[in-house]
Amino acid sequence: MPVLTQERRAATLAVIILFQALCALFFIGDVIVDLQGGDGLVELHLAIEACVALGLVAGVVFLMVELRILIQRVASMETGLRAARGEMAQLVDHFFDQWGLTPSERDVALMILKGIENDAIAEMRGTAPGTVRAQCAKIYAKAQVDGRSQLLSVFLEELFAQGMEQFEKAAA
Structure with a gap:
């Protein structure tokens, strides 16, 4: 509500x-x-x-x-x-650090997680769409995923896993 x-x-x-x-x-x-x-x-x-x-x-x-x-x-x-917002930010930073993303790759990855399309990312960052596509490919390779949906699922699975752990602790 x-x-x-x-x-x-x-x-x-x-x-x-x-x-x-x-x-x-x-x-x-x-x-x-x-x-x-x-x-x-x-x-x-x-x-x-x-x-x-x-x-x-x-x-x-x-x-x-x-x-x-x-x-x-x-x-x-x-x-x-x-x-929850703080946990999500910490989770994002944790994975970005673990994957060794550069600052520009972090920016692009964050925009991907927000659901922003490549052309819009390029426009917002003042770069060519090809540059953004190349950065996306590097991000996916470092994260060992095949695309946007898998990248997002990595974060959702981790959040749900943490949520279940907290739920189980509260229930015990």
Whole structure:
């Protein structure tokens, strides 16, 4: 769920909490005013209003707990996303170091991983498309893969393997 949508959900919950709190205050005030008037049939009316007010208060408490959980979940997801980005960057650097890629090959390899086509890479780097194709061939040879899809699969397999290790540790 995008952060903006989560923020809207949190804001909506906050508005509901405020509305329910105001309703509860109204009913509590109404009960107090009715108690001062006193009539036999009024007691049933007061009991119903008191139950409704208690229900609203319970709803406010429940929504406050839900809002807090939602805020904590969003913070946790943002932390996890930052960690995943950091792990991916470390993984990329590890493989690039292991393969002995030059700085220009690293740039090209990173753009390949991002899904950028050779012509666009050449344009962004200010080089000829043939130069980029040659760099791609060197990258694939150093990584011992046959092309873009295999290069990407090396990273995905490693990320999934790390993710499974972390999942297994958490489950144990």
